[in-house]
Amino acid sequence: MDCESVEAKQAIDICLLAGKMILQSGGETVRVEDTMMRLTSALGYPNAHSFVTPTVILFSIDGHEPNTRIFRISERSTDLRKLAEVNDISRKIVEGGVRPEEAYERLKRLDEEKRSYPLALQAAGAALVSGCFLIMFRGGWPDFIPAVLAGAAGYVAFVWIHRFVAVKFFAEFLAAFVLGAISRLFVYYGLGHDLDKIIIGSVMPLVPGVLITNAVRDLMAGHLLSGTSKGAEAFLTAFAIGAGIALVLSI
Structure with a gap:
């Protein structure tokens, strides 16, 4: 994976989407920040900053101020299956086993799924x-x-x-x-x-x-x-x- 080809906006989109799903699925704040930092580093942006609370995710990359983003978390539940799948995708990104574009699409599909037990x-x-x-x-x-x-x-x-x-x-x-x-x-x-x-x-x-x-x-x-x-x-x-x-x- 060519880290230099990953634009800052795409990197932030991937990190925010992964962080949002972890937080909404019952993950702790420290897990969200750790996952986002590992992703940005793997995507070629080691100087990133995040501030996470149970209701807000604030994220930015040094030198890319216009790409600073904030995301509001309005619903939270416990979904260990989704939590495990987000962790699996993030690990593959860090290991270079999946392209950023493909990872983002997989995260989007996972986020749009409404599967739940009867x-x-x-x-x-x-x-x-x-x-x-x-x-x-x-x-x-x-x-x-x-x-x-x-x-x-x-x-x-x-x-x-x-x-x-x-x-x-x-x-x-x-x-x-x-x-x-x-x-x-x-x-x-x-x-x-x-x-x-x-x-x-x-x-x-x-x-x-x-x-x-x-x-x-x-x-x-x-x-x-x-x-x-x-x-x-x-x-x-x-x-x-x-x-x-x-x-x-x-x-």
Whole structure:
């Protein structure tokens, strides 16, 4: 690959697109900046600068001020498949195994893909996770089915409510209320025994584990702004879940 033939605009387009997909797919800030720096160096521009937060990517190359770009991140989720494919493409660029034009087209196709697992399969996964966490927290096998059903119902409620309500924390609050109410009904009618363990197991699919992990990693890497903001988002999510459960228990 002839690095000198890669224009600055094309290099920035490739880096911004890769960084955007990593950030939107649940990658931490330090991974985004590291990937972008490695790409620009491989494309012939070692003197590049990036500033990444959970909502903004600012990127420029020395000597090419008109090509300084800013990108707004409005939606974030967890998509490990897309994250792995972006990493694979970026490694091939660094190793010289793919031309920049081809890499950009592959990144564009990957970005435009809307593949996701069917809701039924996601609900089945949430149900299995809920049941396994119940057992891990030393819950009894008689409570396994209630935890499975409550966890699946809570996750489906979150997905459906979030489709109509843009505020994620409100959707998490209502989802926690739904699974808490279902868990309480199981215990009330004698189909479940330990309400605490059922709720703990069924609420786990909603817990912001990726956010907490990324917040800690960003803080340890010195990205204080990103780490603090992700930690605050994780705290709000945990608060919304706790408030939904607390409302059920107080009724």
